[in-house]
Amino acid sequence: MFTINKSKVAFTAAILTGIALAASGCASSDPLAPETDAPAAGGETIVIGSQAYYSNEIIAEIYAQALENGGFEVSRDAFNSGQRDAYIPALEAGDITLFPEYSGNLLQFFEPDTEARTSEDVYAALPDALPEGLSVLDQSSATDQDSYTVTKAFADENSLVEIGDLANVTTPLTLGGAPELAERPYGPTGLLDTYGVTVEFSPTADTTLDALLAGTIQVANIYTADPSIQTKDLVVLEDPEGLFLASNVVPVVSGELPDGAAEIINAISAALTPEGLVALNVQSTVDQESTPDIAKQWLTDNGLI
């Protein structure tokens, strides 16, 4: 005669629940664990966020380790927070305290029609453009901005030095990049208006570099700190008319940082150079080192910890 053995059910349920709780308990100290609670901005713990972009994560990790070394409580819960739509509201709400951003792209997010183009102008325009409660610290000389890039072979074939030279190319041009590039002011419309260049657009997203190398697109929107510009021998076309905004690495703060924290971050920004940023990216992609290791190495080399 078979019946449900009540004690067996309870026992099994207890075991399964126990496993679930154990898993959640063990995982609570995960450095990459997503946000579960929101300490108020200006409180004890500095919540640092990063984009879903490996290079940005390295910079955030550098901030984190330097602050920890300076005796501050740091939370990495907001690492890998996706795109601006996801994390900007969190910054405004104070769920994230500190975020490494890029000045030009950030400005354009809040003020799509901004006229600022140079590094200084963009940085000067930011405080007014940012919403209440958000501010920026010193910007770094390191840049990681959009660019239009071609292969060396293509550049040599068509004598390309600046973006405007593309207008002389007789074969049809396809531009590749993230899907939203089609709508950006520096996208195909901007290319036409500013330089008189006509392109087809292909939303290549993460396949952009591969597509450029394979020849399925001729022009690619690649970030200037991408190590493949050097490793794959690519040519960044010059932008004399200022189609792209300058975009320097700049820390964004929500509310107030505890005393002494801002100095640490500013020291990092001062020490980070464009070549240095590229070198960090090379360590991540070519040498395949882990983010915490790369951050530690850089901070040690620059005498910041």
Added chain:
Amino acid sequence: MNWVGNNLDLIWELTLVHLRQSVIAIILGFVLSLPLGWLAWRYRVARGGILTVTGLLYTIPSLALLMIIPVVVGLPAFNEINLIVALTIYAIALMTRSVTDGLTSVDPAVRLSATAMGYGGGRRFWAVDFPLAGPVILAGLRVTAVSTIALATVGALIGVTNLGYLFTNGSQRRIIPEVLAGIVAVVIIALVIDGLLIAAGRALMPWSRAQRRARRSRTAELPLEVSVA
């Protein structure tokens, strides 16, 4: 596979987070699908509607659902609760049909005997119908568990960190072992959870082994994997 050796702690941490997110969604989905499946079984009128709606829930593209849920729930998009809600919805979509089919598969003769023996409605459900529906429900739960664990990786696209991070990060940095490690880790924990469920099934439903040997009763409606192992 150097990369894997150097990053075992990262993989392990992500695995734990992934487990937590998935297990919560699986349990919630299971619990919530019971009343729904019961409703669809008990009231023929509702059955078509409930089963079609839940079936179609599964076809909502996960990325879209993950974007809409934060707006509804009101938490930052990268908060894992959004992912857990989405996974729970998909789990309900998969499980409801199994619950209904399981209850349908109970031989009416057995129910009649239970009534003849004096079991009232509610007691009969918990003492007879539900346990006998167990094997089919368990089969559905196993499929749901495996699917949920695989689906949770999509969270990486909205900034919820779990094993899916290995895919987006690996694709950006072009580290093939990283992506492969992510896939292998997901498959392993899915199979482990599957094994646990099989063991739980054997412990809780000792009669199902005899049932299996006696007659081949597979519930035909399940378009999902039907395996009363």
Added chain:
Amino acid sequence: MNLIAEAIAWIFSGDPGAGLAPIPVALAQHLWFTFVSVLVAALIAVPLGWLIGHTGKGRDIAVAISGAARAIPSFGLLILLFLLLGVLRTTEAAIITFVLLAIPSILAGAYTGFEAIDRKIIDAARAMGMTEWQILWRVEVPLGLALLVAGLRSATLQVVATVTIAAFINLGGLGQYILAGLPLRRFDIVLGGALLVAALALVLDGIFALLQRASVPAGIRAGQSHHSVPQRSASARTAAAGAS
């Protein structure tokens, strides 16, 4: 809800905007990937499933492999295949991913279809002198058809929902709207894309529902109206009732 109204307005506006392909083109791409993947998966899984169901052997292995295949995250597999095969073979990478997704359901549909058939019918067929091939084609396949179609139906729905990720490697499909709409903060486009996928799934589901009903052999359908004795196995009962 306001957002749904905006999404529907976007769908019918004629021009998706933002440099996106027109909806009919995306729809065609989406359908193409779905159709080809399910077809290839069926070509692999149906003969295999019939073999398992007919001989009764290999079921456990099939179940185990299907279970493992179901555990593979499609998104991860797509990226892995893209990294391995390169940007010139993105279509192949996508098709392989979707085929692997579809196989478990179709395989299950194929062999459970055969297993649901009352053994007595097979015995009777053998007693009548039918060869194994005749039993397969004249008895098992028609009787198992309804469950096979149910398996195909489930596989198709899963694939339709997953083809949205093809947009990540620039293969178009309805996923491109969801992918492009997010960074542009055009939630009407995101929702519109999702609604289109759901609508497509509804239509395909409806077609399969009809197919399932039609695939129950006339003899069984006739039997159910005269039958007052409840059938023995749940499978036969539900197969006879025709899936809803």
